[in-house]
Amino acid sequence: MAKRKGRPFDLKSQPGFTQIAWGCVVFLYAPILVLIAFSFNANRSVVRWTEFSFDWYVAAFQNEGIRNAAIVSLKVATSATLVATTFATMAALATTRTAPFRGQGVAFGIINQPLMVPEIVTAVVTLSFFALVKQITGLTGIGYLILAHTVFCIPFAYMPIRARLEDMNLTLEQAAADLYATPFRIFRRVTLPLMAPGILAGAMLAFVVSLDDVIITLMISGPGETTLPIYIFGQIRRGITPEINAVSTVLLGVSVLLVSSFFLIGRKKA
Amino acid sequence: MSSDDGLIEIVNVTKAFGTGERRFLALGGVNATIRKGEFFTLLGPSGCGKTTLLRLIAGFELPTSGEILLDGQEIGHLPPYRRPVNTVFQNYALFPHMTVAENISFGLEMLNKPKAEIASTVERMLALVKMSELAGRRTDQLSGGQQQRVALARALAPQPKVLLLDEPLSALDLKLRKEMQVELKRIQHETGITFIFVTHDQEEALTMSDRIAVMAKGNILQIGSPSEIYNAPAARFVADFIGDINFIEGQVVVAGEKTAQIRLPGGQVLTARASRPVEGPVTLAIRPEKVGLRHADDDDVPLSGTVTNLVYFGSGTNVHVDVGLGADIVARATAPKVALGDRVGLDLHVTDLSVLAE
Numbered sequence: 001m002a003k004r005k006g007r008p009f010d011l012k013s014q015p016g017f018t019q020i021a022w023g024c025v026v027f028l029y030a031p032i033l034v035l036i037a038f039s040f041n042a043n044r045s046v047v048r049w050t051e052f053s054f055d056w057y058v059a060a061f062q063n064e065g066i067r068n069a070a071i072v073s074l075k076v077a078t079s080a081t082l083v084a085t086t087f088a089t090m091a092a093l094a095t096t097r098t099a100p101f102r103g104q105g106v107a108f109g110i111i112n113q114p115l116m117v118p119e120i121v122t123a124v125v126t127l128s129f130f131a132l133v134k135q136i137t138g139l140t141g142i143g144y145l146i147l148a149h150t151v152f153c154i155p156f157a158y159m160p161i162r163a164r165l166e167d168m169n170l171t172l173e174q175a176a177a178d179l180y181a182t183p184f185r186i187f188r189r190v191t192l193p194l195m196a197p198g199i200l201a202g203a204m205l206a207f208v209v210s211l212d213d214v215i216i217t218l219m220i221s222g223p224g225e226t227t228l229p230i231y232i233f234g235q236i237r238r239g240i241t242p243e244i245n246a247v248s249t250v251l252l253g254v255s256v257l258l259v260s261s262f263f264l265i266g267r268k269k270a
Numbered sequence: 271m272s273s274d275d276g277l278i279e280i281v282n283v284t285k286a287f288g289t290g291e292r293r294f295l296a297l298g299g300v301n302a303t304i305r306k307g308e309f310f311t312l313l314g315p316s317g318c319g320k321t322t323l324l325r326l327i328a329g330f331e332l333p334t335s336g337e338i339l340l341d342g343q344e345i346g347h348l349p350p351y352r353r354p355v356n357t358v359f360q361n362y363a364l365f366p367h368m369t370v371a372e373n374i375s376f377g378l379e380m381l382n383k384p385k386a387e388i389a390s391t392v393e394r395m396l397a398l399v400k401m402s403e404l405a406g407r408r409t410d411q412l413s414g415g416q417q418q419r420v421a422l423a424r425a426l427a428p429q430p431k432v433l434l435l436d437e438p439l440s441a442l443d444l445k446l447r448k449e450m451q452v453e454l455k456r457i458q459h460e461t462g463i464t465f466i467f468v469t470h471d472q473e474e475a476l477t478m479s480d481r482i483a484v485m486a487k488g489n490i491l492q493i494g495s496p497s498e499i500y501n502a503p504a505a506r507f508v509a510d511f512i513g514d515i516n517f518i519e520g521q522v523v524v525a526g527e528k529t530a531q532i533r534l535p536g537g538q539v540l541t542a543r544a545s546r547p548v549e550g551p552v553t554l555a556i557r558p559e560k561v562g563l564r565h566a567d568d569d570d571v572p573l574s575g576t577v578t579n580l581v582y583f584g585s586g587t588n589v590h591v592d593v594g595l596g597a598d599i600v601a602r603a604t605a606p607k608v609a610l611g612d613r614v615g616l617d618l619h620v621t622d623l624s625v626l627a628e
Contacts, residue, residue: 169361169363171359171361171363172363172365172366174330174350174357174359174363175357175359175363175364175365176365176376176380177329177330177349177350177351178328178329178330178350178351178355178356178357178425179351179356179376179377179380179424179425179428180351180377180380180381180428181351181376181380182351182380185380189376190365193367194366194367
């Protein structure tokens with residue numbers, strides 16, 4: 001671009017912009033690259049490189065503690081995602097496809113509440129609430145953990161679905177009604193197929209958020225309900241091992257895959 | 271209530287949006303009869319209520335009061351999917367996840383028509399709008415004009431009793447718009463379906479319609495054939511909105527059965543056509559092409575003045591003449607032999623000069 005006098009403000013031409021940008025990129029990604037690199041290190045050290053090997057991946061896969069934690073993680077994340085996405089879809093429809101109603105802003109706030117409240121607060125109140133419920137009902141099990149995850153997954157699933165619905169041309173549904181489609185068939189033939197990418201994107205986001213959660217899980221999970229992040233957290237207190245590096249790398253891979261597909265799917269136009 | 275050939279009867283329909291302080295009356299008691307098979311146009315500036323009236327007929331809005339009858343049946347409170355009317359939307363509203371053929375078959379599928387009938391109807395509709403080659407295309411791969419044709423085919427496929435068109439040509443460029451005007455007339459003629467067409471373009475309304483309803487501020491001011499609307503506007507707004515026109519203010523001195531003598535502020539007396547007895551101050555209207563140019567010293571010219579401006583526009587010239595009434599009177603002629611500053615006489619024939627209802 002040619003330099004001209006009086007051109008509009010351009011952030012890129014500000015002094016130091018490039019340096020700051022590169023600094024951010026390095027600080028964000030250098031540790032991740034180090035972690036990935038050392039997960040392939042043959043040596044037990046996480047600071048001194050010797051030679052390339054898959055040994056730590058094999059070791060991690062054979063470690064029963066890690067395997068069990070992975071199964072718990074997948075179980076919780078899958079259940080929480082399914083339930084949260086269903087509720088999020090209903091909430092998104094209710095907040096975009098109805099006539100404006102009293103308390104719409106309040107409803108929006110309530111749905112997004114888990115994003116605003118510090119997670120530690122949610123964790124503590126959930127813990128004491130569940131303790132009360134357990135005392136009264138005597139029920140135990142992994143259901144509590146799934147329920148807690150479902151709650152904080154809802155806003156993450158809700159946002160892409162709502163965005164998708166808001167982008168969608170309202171006259172499409174009117175056109176369907178005009179062409180003799182009953183409300184159910186409008187939903188089935190027009191609204192649902194058009195919002196499907198949003199639902200999928202919301203579900204993937206919810207899955208990743210559930211998979212990565214530490215604070216709430218740490219408080220709620222009972223014996224035998226150790227998820228992968230909790231397992232990693234526990235191991236790290238005894239020192240970082242390349243085995244943990246390998247598990248983290250796999251977790252990272254799954255997250256990156258899901259989040260990139262979230263962006264790819266979300267980009268498909270309404 | 272229903273007349274012989276009335277397909278749609280709009281009876282005292284009002285529509286208000288909002289409540290209390292923010293209540294806005296979009297339609298203030300509208301009455302109209304739309305005849306079977308006609309091309310009926312709702313014409314007016316934006317905000318006049320024409321689209322609201324169309325949406326009431328389609329069922330996207332419910333009337334605040336009044337009735338909408340279709341074949342004598344009250345349909346004003348039925349949901350859209352229970353009304354045998356279809357709409358061509360301004361932005362077309364084609365389903366982006368369906369092909370051209372799937373879009374056209376949608377209405378027929380919703381009516382649970384047999385598969386064979388759907389297939390043959392879709393084929394017929396594709397041929398009608400000349401889109402057969404593009405049946406398998408996705409709608410986002412089509413040009414604006416092609417989308418327009420698909421929207422039309424989709425709305426016509428279920429053979430509605432009435433087709434509603436909400437400014438369907440406004441997004442097209444001028445050349446394409448002219449083509450589609452001709453196409454629409456052809457399709458209406460071939461299908462025999464009643465069209466209700468909404469537009470703010472008076473020229474479009476005049477060329478396409480069998481009858482026009484001119485609307486302003488939520489009311490219908492006049493319903494008539496294009497020539498009635500053009501030649502005998504009932505209100506000043508109608509006269510002003512459609513084409514160019516000269517207004518002349520005056521006082522009634524003699525009121526006859528079908529004509530009236532009007533005295534102008536300068537003392538001249540004009541004879542004008544009046545559809546009803548008139549009195550007091552009135553406004554006269556005459557189209558520029560009806561104003562004859564004469565020699566200033568001819569005996570019988572009612573008005574004379576000085577040429578102040580000549581505006582050439584290709585097929586003719588507008589001659590602006592100051593006759594001492596404030597606003598200039600414009601006469602339109604193909605090749606006037608006058609120059610700026612010339613004294614000219616103006617001929618205002620009684621059949622072309624009408625008294626407006628205020």
